[in-house]
Amino acid sequence: MKKIAILFIFLTLFGIKTQCFADELIINNQHFYLEEAISLEQKALGLMYRNNLPLNEGMIFKYSPPEEVGFWMKNMKISLDILFIFNEKIVKINRNTLVCKKNPCKIYYSDTKIDSVIELNAGICDKFNIKKGQPITLRSKK
Numbered sequence: 001m002k003k004i005a006i007l008f009i010f011l012t013l014f015g016i017k018t019q020c021f022a023d024e025l026i027i028n029n030q031h032f033y034l035e036e037a038i039s040l041e042q043k044a045l046g047l048m049y050r051n052n053l054p055l056n057e058g059m060i061f062k063y064s065p066p067e068e069v070g071f072w073m074k075n076m077k078i079s080l081d082i083l084f085i086f087n088e089k090i091v092k093i094n095r096n097t098l099v100c101k102k103n104p105c106k107i108y109y110s111d112t113k114i115d116s117v118i119e120l121n122a123g124i125c126d127k128f129n130i131k132k133g134q135p136i137t138l139r140s141k142k
Contacts, residue, residue: 021033021034021035021057021141022034022035022036022060022140022141023036023060023138023139023140023141024138024139024141025058025060025118025136025137025138026136026137026138026139027128027130027134027136027137028128028129028130028134030056030128031056032056032057032058032118032120032124033056033057033058033141034057034058034059034060034118034138035057035058035059035060036059036060036061036062037059037060037061038062043061046059046061046071046119047059047076047078047080047119048074048075048076049075049077050077050078051077051078052078053078053120053121055121055124058118058119058120058121059118059119060116060117060118060119060138061116061117061118061119062115062116063114063115063116063117064115066086066113066114066115067113067114068109068110068111068112068113068114069084069109069110069114069117070107070108070109070110071094071107071108071117071119072100072105072106072107072108073097073098073099073100073105073106073108074100074103074105075100075101076099076100077099078099078121078122079096079097079098079099079121079122080097080119080120080121080122081093081094081095081096081097081119081120081121081122081123081124081125081130082094082097082108082117082118082119083117083118083119083120083125083130084110084111084112084114084117085114085115085116085117085118085136086112086113086114086115086116087115088135088136088137088138089133089134089135089136090130090131090132090133090134090135090136091110091112091114091132091133092110092111092112092132093125093130093131093132094108095122095123095125095126096122096123097122116138
């Protein structure tokens with residue numbers, strides 16, 4: 001019993017992270033499970049330093065009130081498709097964004113006020129024919 005307790009404490013303290021998906025994105029009959037970046041620190045970190053991202057997963061950043069935003073790929077290890085959303089409709093997509101190892105890094109702007117940004121693996125939008133103007137469905141998992 002002591003060994004199990006020690007193992008549990010060790011795993012908890014030293015980085016065994018369990019994903020907590022806040023939302024389910026449904027678009028073109030495809031389902032993606034989204035981790036939410038809530039705090040300013042989480043939003044700044046985003047998916048930086050991650051070696052991979054399962055094909056049916058992504059990250060969502062929510063903004064209330066809506067605002068114009070810019071995202072960059074500094075310290076990213078994987079390329080992404082970045083979807084800018086307003087009222088559950090895609091207003092802009094940056095496809096196959098390139099990772100950036102050193103400054104200056106390109107900034108991908110929303111160009112208009114948005115209420116959320118969704119990051120998915122690069123190529124997902126092409127693979128599933130996801131386009132600007134399409135409606136999306138977000139289901140809260142909280």
